[in-house]
Amino acid sequence: MDIQALKLDLVAKILKTEKSSLLIHIAKLLEKENDQDWWDQLPEEVQQSIRDGIEDASKGRTYSHDQVVREAKQKYGF
Template identity: 80%
Template sequence: MDIQALKLDLVTKILKTEKSSLLIQIEKLFEKENDQDWWDQLPDEVQQSILEGVENIKQREMYSHDQIVREAKQKYGF
């Protein structure tokens, strides 16, 4: 069945059904399909920064919380 025939078949079934629960499920499918992924909504520079961070973790190029606090105390004197 090609895409146009499938669409026509689905429209026919939708028009014939009296099951509101089925129509609600179909509506939810379309809503879910139209929702954008949050990742795609992030600016490119934020995506790049996150990807760099993930790569750093894979390469074990990261700092512990204690290291960051110790360096901040030394640098800023608090």
């Protein structure tokens, strides 16, 4: 069965059913399918920044929490 025939068969079955629970389940399933991945909704600059951060972390180019706090205290005097 090709995709168009499958679609028509499903539509026919949906139209014939009186089971609201089945229709709700189908609706939820289709909603999930149509939800976009949050990653795809991020601007390209943000995606690239995240990729860069992952690369930095994998290469050990990171700062510990203590280092960041120490540098902030020195720079801002708190």
